[in-house]
Amino acid sequence: MFFILKTMSWQSYRKEFTYNIQLAYPVILGMVGHTLIGIVDNIMVGRLGSTELAAVSLGNSLIFVAMSLGIGFSTALTPLIAQADASGDTQQIRTYFQHGWILCTLLGWLLFGLVVLSVPLLTLLEQPAEVLVLAEPFLIQVAFSLVPLIMYQAYKQFADGLSLTKYSMYAILLANVVHIILNYIFIYGWWIFPKMGIQGAALGTVLSRIAMLVFMHVLLFRQPQLRAYFSKFHFKNLQYRVAKQIVDLGIPSALQMLFEVVLFTAAIWLCGTLGKTSQAANQIALSLASLTFMFAMGLSVVSMIRVGNFKGMQDYRGLVRVARSVFLLAVLVEIVFALFFLLFHTDLPQLFLDLDNSSEWSNTLEVLTIASNLLIVAAFFQISDGIQVVVLGALRGLQDVKIPMYITFIAYWIVGFPLSFYLGKYTALGAVGVWIGLLAGLTFAAIFLYIRFHYLTKKLIQNTVM
Template identity: 65%
Template sequence: MKLTNYTKEFRYNMKLAYPIILGMIGHTVVSIVDNIMVGKLGPTELAAVSLGNSFVFIAMSLGIGFSTAITPLVAEADGKKSIEEGRLAFHHGLYLCTILGSVLFALIYFCKPLIAYMGQSEEVVELAKPYLDIVGFSLIPLIMYQAYKQFADGLSETKYSMWATILANVVNVVLNYLLIYGIWFFPKLGIVGAAIGTIASRIVMLIFMHYMMNTKTKFHPYFKGFTLKEIKKEINIKIIRLGTPSAMQMLFEVVLFTAAIWLCGIIGVTSQAANQVALSVASLTFMFAMGLSVTAMIRVGNQKGKSDFIALRRIAFSIFLLAVLLEIVFALLFIVFHEYIPKVFVKNNDVIHLVENAEVVSIAAKLLLVAAVFQISDGLQVVVLGALRGLQDVKIPMYITFVAYWVIGFPVSFYLGLYTELKAVGVWIGLLSGLSAAALFLYLRFNYLTKKLITNY
């Protein structure tokens, strides 16, 4: 097949993807802004935010991963032109996401004492605890917001979540500035101020999303008849069967990166702070691949609803190609600017922490070189995973990601990080190994399934 058969889809792919990308960058920017502002307080405060967020990210991965079950169901219903199927997917998805967000907050609250037994600095642990309480509670509005977002994405209406996250970032930055440093008559709360900014921004995001969608005519049929009496066990089970493996897939990857935070914390505070700097930057570029992953989920789900499997395969491969090209560009940028980017995250004229900050910059620069290499495999694996979710194939990919991240990736990170001179760089080489294995095996899975669908149709 000619290359133009794939590249001609780039324009529509990006039309769908760019609001998702901007929205996801918005989520990441909330974290990056926290890191930059908190980083000005010192390496210990930055390490505390990193440790606190490591717990929240684990819970968040379960919630966001579970919510992705809504998008392929709504996209398939949209392909069939069935408003009723889409409405039921939305209502049941929102119901389940509300319950899940509350459960995840409760788990974080009661598991908080565990951070004292993870080999982290006592000073870092004490700073992390109050931060964790507040940011943990923000999971409830965040996971509820995800239900709205995934539903809108399934209808190919991707701009609403973009505007919601832009607004949330404005709220977060303003409150961070006022509350972290104690500007004007506001109290100086340090990292607790950053936590308050985060929870406020997520509540605003949820309220904005509900208001905007509820006022648009297109969404009116989907908002009708939302009562607890209409909740059906069989639809809940269908969403849970799709959502649980998707949640586990995301959990396996997020916990791998969280384990990297913990391993770097064992190596030392500067390694942990450097890991957070490099991870913040890599997460930002990863959002482009995440946006294309959702695009793959939407478009593959639409074609599945139409039973046009030849177009499905062609469209999916066009998204894979676009993702790889974008990630190559980011990899080159990481290589060129790896020594300059980390300096943004530290206070360069801080005499008290001069040596520590210099070490953070040095380590983070090396980590960005490794991140440059895994940009491509990381981008490809998440986009193929989105396409598989669009096919509603989630169980086998769950096993694939577990093996890639935890049988291949983590042992490499553990050994190279703690038992060789590579230290933090060794931890990231393990991440590279796991992501590359995931990209290969998920691609083989998608290739097999789509050929089988075409042959059997």
């Protein structure tokens, strides 16, 4: 934080806060809503017992891996469309959107197939047998939700690139309403519908994401200023050059997100090897940390949009100003969340478990104790996590993706995971040790990604002056 503040004037960047917040709040609400789908599953399934909660955690761990590839790939559309929008190139916007939609659709089906084929791998992860029995059918069913989800991402990134961030918020809010209603009906049973347990949670997720996709398409298509981008679509108009441009940006972006998500997925697996209570506690802490992380993710999208716009205008001093204003805003927000976790680390985990279930009381007490300790560690990595994701968004806005890909790999898999593995498996810290490794990886990423951004923008400004 002090490194960033040293390079900026508070008065110079504070005036950007208002526009950044106006652009960010729909993205943040949309992403919070996106995360709430998983949190609602955890809360509603957690009422069934710690074994069911651990099973959903394990099944979703593979879904999150696949999801990270799809969402990461789709982010390539936003900076391309933002740059074309700043240049006033309507035809180029249409071209990027239509190519991106096709690529995301194909990727969604591919990821669905890969997840289904990977189900047997669950048996290699040394997870409790009673958890595996429930996790495997849950994973197969919920995997289909990847298809509408990745297709939706094409629409979302298109709208974000045009600075129209409210539409995805509306779509995800609708999806959450549908999801809560369907979860209640299918998990617990109602009227003619039988009690399905965690399989009902999977069905609710699939149907809510289909509703989200349909609503997003209708919402965008009905906007008069956007209808032109849906026209003149034909497969014969597809261009290898444009598809390659999106893929060249999309694959490194997907890998950046993959490296981080797989690190947290590995944390789920590591905690699972320590026992189902550690795994359930990890899922509770991860759900809460993911919720607050969505605020930084929303600001990351703003960073990507605004940097893409200023890049299109070739105003690099303005680019640095708006990017650093987003960085500072993210730091301030994450400090608030860090303090919140520290103050309520013993209270928040109680939201996820049935404290009145006497037959599960010993397990429940252990889960609560571990989860409260994990939230203390999570409080400290809020800041590092917030910095690394907003800087990564700015680098994507610059269309610089390859070097950041290497930085994130080193941060998470050379620094973070080995430390998590050692502290979790070979010390008395257990799950807390796993999370200390996560903190180390995120901090490394935050520092070196910012150094990369500073180097690139300084070079761009110098070349403009020359």
